Amino acid sequence: MRRFLFYISNQCAMQLKLLIAFLLGFVIPQTVYSQTIEPGISEKLAHLRKQHISNLHYVLHFHITEFSKYIAAEEEIYFDYTASDQPLQIDFKASPHRIEKLLVNGKPLQVDHRNEHILILPGRLRKRNNALKIRFVSAGSSAKIDTNGLAYTLFVPAKAREVFPCFDQPDLKARISLKLSVPRGWTAVSNGAIIDSVNTLSGVTFNFGATQPISTYLFAFAAGKFSKYTERREDKTINFYYRETDRAKIDSSLKKCMDLNFRALNYLSDYLDMHYPFPKFDFVEIPRFSVSGMEHPGAVFYNGRTLFMDVASATEEFARANTIGHEVSHMWFGDDVTMRWFNDVWLKEVFANYLGNRFASSISPQKDLKKKAILSNFPAAFSVDRYPSSEPIDRALPNLNQAGLVYGSITYNKAPVAIHQLALLIGEDAFRHGLQDYVKTFKGSNADFSELMSVFQKHTKEDLKHFSDAWIDQPGRPVISYSMDTADGRIQKFSFTQQGEWNKDMTWPQRFEIMLAYDNGEFQTIPVHLSKRAQDVPEVIGMKCPKYILFNSSGEGYGIFPFDKNVLKHFDEIKVPEARAATVINLFERMLSIKADSEKIEKGYTINAEQLLRILLDLAATEPDKQILERELAYVQSIYWRYMDETGRTTLNTFVENSLRKALQQQVPGNRTAVLRSYMRIAESIPVLDTLY
Template sequence: MIDVTLALLFLAAAPDPQPGISEALAAERARRIRDIHYELHLQVPAQREQPIVGTAKIRFSLQQPEQPVVLDFAPGADHILSVSVPYRWVNGHLVLRKGAEPIEIRFRAGDAPLNRNPDYFYSLFVPARAHFAIPCFDQPDLKTRFSVTMQVPAGWQAISNAAPGVATEPLPTYLLSVAAGKFQVEQSGRLRLFHRETDRKKVDRNLKAIFELHERAIRAMEEYTGLPYAFGKFDFVALPAFQFGGMEHPGAIDYKAESLFLDESATQQQLLGRASLIAHETAHMWFGDLVTMKWFNDVWLKEVFANFMAAKIVNPSFPQLNHELRFYLSHYRTAYDVDRTAGANAIRQHLANLNDAGSMYGPIIYQKAPIVMRQLEALLGETKFRNALRVYLKRYSFSNVTWDQLITILDEQTPADLKTWSKIWIDTAGRPPAGKTKSYGHFVLPDGYGSYTLDAHSRTYLLAHLPEIPDALTRAIAWGTLWENMLDGKVAERDLQLLALAWLPRESDELNIQRTLTDLTRLSLWNREPRVETLLRERIETAPSRSLKAAYFEAYSRTASSPEAMDWLTRVWKKELLIPDLPLAENDSIALASELALRGIDVRQQQLAKIQNPDRKAEFAFVLPALDADPAVRAQFFRSLLDRKNRAHESWVLDALRYLHHPSRAKASEPFLLPSLVVLQEIQKTGDIFFPQRWISTTLRGHRDRESATVVRRFLATLPPHYPARLRLTILAAADELFRFSAR
């Protein structure tokens, strides 16, 4: 029997672990701890105001048992109900003495990563947020077998990575999933979908495609890797207001509901987006789940292969598409949005503490890294590259790796100097100067990823003749290069507007049309050009497909402002006027009501009364004050967002910010800029991985004047030395266009 007094004295003498999970703590635990098995039982009350009470029984083998063991548990000492061994709580950790028996802990779960709603909840533990809810070893290289049971209210469904009480394969804590609530269940073979969609026609219209896309992705991954799906059951949950497009919990993938359940008017981009999202999350079952990065500085490694494989998987499902064009449009422009800025970061970054792991995510790992990985595949050849990945996955199944370990395997397939290549492309920030170029007779364009300034002749020619270029990909590269040159001040915004007006009626590729409409919308919010409104209205009537009609309609509703346009859009919203072959679904009606409110036509309450789905009704009710015509109401609402409890639904907050900082209201929202910057560090600590970047990008995107730029520059100039370096880069990247335009 342990002498409790001696044990407590022993624990008191142990050094205090620092907040978060440091590299040193993680390395020490990875050296000492093996064979972790975690039995977790949660009692979930029907009322979200009541705590979720849990019991955790943790078994593991331990080297140097005479040394204390540090578990992570951030909610606080007051959330610990009992522990079976002597312990003390300090800095978000339990320091305890491990005996021969399992450690058993009763606790009140922390709510921060549990996303609790009136009749459902779900966990989101990536990158290191499991310990904000439950006691655990919250680092990716201590994989655990989880056995989870939940006691839930009558009528609720409970979902986790494996069946109740069944042990999972070894998983890192960030992939543990627990969810429960009033869900409907759909099944097709081994696949089960849990959802809350109340529109049965919408469910039935999408269900076959959702299941087929998953099955195709699983088969494609098994064929490419030579390894079967390793995690038993294959469930997925469609969640309203989910923070990401999806999250790759094995056996229990989470998706944003609207990404799966598309409206009848879905554009080709939305159909592609759904297919790519499903392929991305399925690819993670191998890249990230089966083989996991050792530390979150290599988080890009799982994301690059999920995106890389998604492109390979989606292509056969959409044989009519130009997939090289799609890759360019999906990756280059978004990567440039960060890589051109003073906030650019390398693909692989140093990470001292998992507290900062969320700042690793962004366009550099999601968009630039796949471009770089395609270079590597081209360097080795497809067959050798696939063979190397098969070795990698088989050798490190259910284990953890670093990029250097993969490079070693890849090096065996080629005489090329991959370490030098990696230093340039993986470890260096920013766009390289464009090396290779391609001449098209009348003009020259970059041939690859990089920064490129058009020569005067090429610039003049493309502004006049871009629609005449026969190849769709070349047209896209030309438009993208002109866009970059516009940001550099080499091309006038009005010239790009006029080019879009000449190009759109002649463009035959839907992907190019949708990309150009996105850019034209951005331009037209700042520079009113009546001919844009005229063209968009005409194309709503004459576009050859439903998805294009929807794309033109969205652009029109976001940019039109004439009295005639407002009257026409109001009649469409009231359904007094029906657009042939373009049904107005509930989401479309909500979006249109929001745009009308921005332009002084207040139909918010009528729209709220019309919404049938309770989750969509709650979201629109939240956003309503951001659409109010009274600046005082909007200001009061903004101040409420500075309180973390009012930011629980991050996607709702981002919608509200887009309306608060709409260009038409930029002057009124300028006082919100400094508080938005000040609260950003708290948002990084309390929000999910993409939220800090999206919060500040959405805030600054609606501003262009010098006063706004001055606010941001002064804030950056007064930051203390200990301010998180990556968060500073996030601000610099988000402010890039503001700085550029305000200086003109």
């Protein structure tokens, strides 16, 4: 037996060992050389690959047919691998039978596909100049092909691996070269520039030049029956690929969209003191795109409805400019400087939001922009952050197959508030210089939030570690209280205290304002910089005692603020929209906080659900601002259906219906639709239902 085994090849020996293990009832382990082979892309695997893989280059050729979701493809992957004595996992979320051929450094290899990875065992790779060649058929849902002559990709957050084998993690940037064979009559666009196109028997093949190193989630192509509009200004040429056919929309929007993209590039280059970081800039209209836009460098995709309008209102003009500014901002934040791991996806989004808003405001100034941000961000962030189960902005992400969890209200609504507070804390100039320093320091590479803070710390004396600990690394919000001592009609002492709603030891550094109201409509606005657990406000000492105090009157502060009940008697005196919006939101959050835990707010105005319902219905009858009215009515519906039991609703139903009918009669015509919608959603009595329906 030993003599016989001596002549068996190494491969046969391995097969025999596996057979013996199977016959003995053992399970083949999923761990090889301490690497766990698991679905998705674990953070541990990503760190290991980042340590050992470099000089990465993908060469791809996709063959797209007009009526099939299956895409035949060939791929070459070139890279260095310093752990050649270790196995290598290549991400490919597809059935193993989709892989038709695999060559590793010129030698054929039987495909070993486990848990969404192609496994290359030691002995096949070398430390430098590895070359893998793979022939496969792609059928991933992240490559869309419809029957109207359109194919396009969307790989965010980690879906490139559904379409081609790759290392699908943001910190393994690669050059990507692409060939795209498409039906005759189609054109194509991708991140790289078109080098040439070659007619074939079945269609045409487009050859694209290699990109700069980019993350796989940013690689994209679109192909189909596009029209193309080109403009050149100074040293920049931009191509706009579009499918819109409505002549009125084209005449109204085509040149406007081109102009906005040129202006966004110039605005952001100037603001960041850094030229556009990629060789080309094109943009593409994708009808029925699942998002407003996607920031592929060199080929930005936009939803058709975002770009094309026949007659655009001022609000729609602002929204279009905002979306374009957002996506163009990503060229610096996200594309050139990319997060190391997707737990920091909020970072690129929040800066794109910030800069997109700045750009849009420079193009199409909007009144009440701050009010709109308050109504958009704070209720959504509080809807999650009011609970002890809330997650921090910088949350753990052990595997990229869970990346969808980081897209939510904390990322999209709390994070903008946090970064706005950062700008308030360090000042506008320091904030801008910090951003400029950041994009230059990490140009073409990856960075995380701690590295951003290290850059910002050079430009301020504020304690940014305290800021990071409170705003980014921990969930929750502060509960803020105040005390005021007076004598002879003057303020002798005024102070704030704060503690975490759930973590009592937490404090949040932030800036906000308070407004002291006096007779004859006079207001004194006082800025507050709260950073400690207890803090005096010396600016108000000696001032006359106010008629009432409006806390967080700028709407920029985050948390549960004190409430002066005298505000309700004079609410119509408050003309600043963001002050009214913040007051309404704060009332609702105080009601919920007291309902959840009566000990959390020990002093100050207390309010229950029925009391707040009556207040909101009273305000809704005369609220002049449509967006604030919609927020008041949303709270009315929420209280009525979620925070009152059936007995309470039965008792109050007639009063609520009558109040909404009164508001419907008293409100200005432009606001009545919002009231009517709430009336229809709350109506329960037979007479009212008969009237409505």
